[in-house]
Amino acid sequence: MSVAVHTDDDLAVIGAGFVHLDYAATAPCVRAAADAVNALLPSYGSVHRGTGPRSQTSTLEYERARDVLADFLGCHPGDQVVFTRNTTDALNLLARALPPGTTTVVFDGEHHANLLPWPNALRLPAPSSPDEAVTAADRALRNLRGPVLLTVTGASNVTGEVWPIARLAEVAHRHGARIAVDAAQLAPHVPISVAEIGADYVALSGHKLYAPFGSGVLAGRADWLDAAEPYLAGGGASAAVGDRIGDVRWATGPARHEGGTPNLLGAVSLAAVCSALAEADRSALRAHEQELLAQLRAGLRRVPGVTEVSLFGAHSERVGIVSVTLTGRDPSEVATRLADDHGIGVRAGKFCAHPLVRRLTAEAGDAGCAGGLLRVSFGLGTTAADIDCLLAALGSV
Missing domain, CATH: 3.90.1150.10 (Aspartate Aminotransferase, domain 1)
Structure with a gap:
């Protein structure tokens, strides 16, 4: 498989003629995403579903896209990268994968995608400073028992303010909790490394990150995801199906939560943008x-x-x-x-x-x-x- 050579033109925004200042809702597509889609269209086919040249090429490109996202996000070895539709989809997937009895701690300054999906949620008032965010999280987490997830935004979709993710991760881990980061608004602006900031899970959307609609990612620790029921029951998520109802052996790894034919073009275009950004200054x-x-x-x-x-x-x-x-x-x-x-x-x-x-x-x-x-x-x-x-x-x- 050939390796793409990136140029400054890869991050050139497609389209002109008006002043677009609504990137937080949908960022414009860049050349790298469009070129990746156009290059794949002549040979694109089913992923993980066939032995013909189209299927083999598509499967290789899809899994290559997964590797690119893992590198872009600085994931640990063994972390999973699950392709989703968007950040909302990714966080709902994680909410469904929480162990029974998990308490979720969330600030009420979040986007609804990170405010509404969580069962058994403890909602904290939005803090007035980064220090207050850390103090409030520390106070809440010290009194909780059992599985606990702290879930926070990386950058506010309303004010643009960057949250103290590394400090919050340190507090969470000190109390035996995990932390999930809604990086929809952070990833387009700031490099992210799951390993460096101490996040357990990161979610993002392609349409915020200069790729087309319909692609997103949940990346992070594998154990909760492997233990959970599949997010979408169907082909791809099932490894073997017996003759009786309920006689199913589910896949492990990302496929467990990627039921149905995956969004190949979305994954490839998102990976192309991430690859171009990784090589940019x-x-x-x-x-x-x-x-x-x-x-x-x-x-x-x-x-x-x-x-x-x-x-x-x-x-x-x-x-x-x-x-x-x-x-x-x-x-x-x-x-x-x-x-x-x-x-x-x-x-x-x-x-x-x-x-x-x-x-x-x-x-x-x-x-x-x-x-x-x-x-x-x-x-x-x-x-x-x-x-x-x-x-x-x-x-x-």
């Missing part, structure tokens, strides 16, 4: 993003009636996501005006994080704002001119 990409973030935040402070919201304070570490309240204005109306009159795409609403948005609007003195917040988010392909365009348009609106 991510420090330079991060520095450029921080320059744009400073430009955006400084410009927003000059727009009357605009107030940036934050959990951890003005100087906390962030990725390229900023949300604001708009005094006396409906964020949805403003977002529509930006799109219709200026060709600028942003997001308005509560971003599937209703408890957090309610708190942030209240703290900003806008508790009655039923429309939620206006969110600006960006990444690869965003330029200083894009930020200037938004600021000028927002000022006029």
Whole structure:
């Protein structure tokens, strides 16, 4: 099998003609993902299901994609990489795989994907600082017995603030608990290593990471996943099926939770992006993003009636996501005006994080704002001119 040679063009964003600043919802596809799909289409076929050339090629590419994701995420030897539809799917899979009686500890500042799936959940108030997050987790975990999972976001989809994952992992492990990280918003902006940050599980979505819709990953420790009932019962998840109902021997490893024909093109396109990012100068990409973030935040402070919201304070570490309240204005109306009159795409609403948005609007003195917040988010392909365009348009609106 040939090894791809990556160039700067691999991370070039496909599409032009408008200013897209809604990356936190869906990041645009990059050239590496599109090229990987186009290269595979002429020979693509069933995965793990045949001996013909199409099936053999597809199976090799699918398993190669799994290896690429394991490397990209810095997994331990023996960790599993299970392909899912998206982060929500991945976290629901993990919730279904928890040992009986597991207590889940979660902050109420999470995206609904990491707030709603968990049985027997202990919900903590969203902290006002990274230190408070660590202290609150420590206090909660010390009183729990049996299997325990602490599940947290890597970076907020509302404020962009980066959570103290390594410190939370240390606290969790000190109390015999495990930690899962919703990396949907962190992975596109910051390199992640499961081994280095001490995470037991990481979940992410392809459509946040410059790949098409429909692909996601749950990566992490194998024991809970191997002991759980299959997430989707069917072909692929079953190793042998007898003549009587219930006479089934289930597969082990990732296949156990990948029932049905897998999303080969999604897996391959996601792996292509991860491979290109792994070879890029991510420090330079991060520095450029921080320059744009400073430009955006400084410009927003000059727009009357605009107030940036934050959990951890003005100087906390962030990725390229900023949300604001708009005094006396409906964020949805403003977002529509930006799109219709200026060709600028942003997001308005509560971003599937209703408890957090309610708190942030209240703290900003806008508790009655039923429309939620206006969110600006960006990444690869965003330029200083894009930020200037938004600021000028927002000022006029």
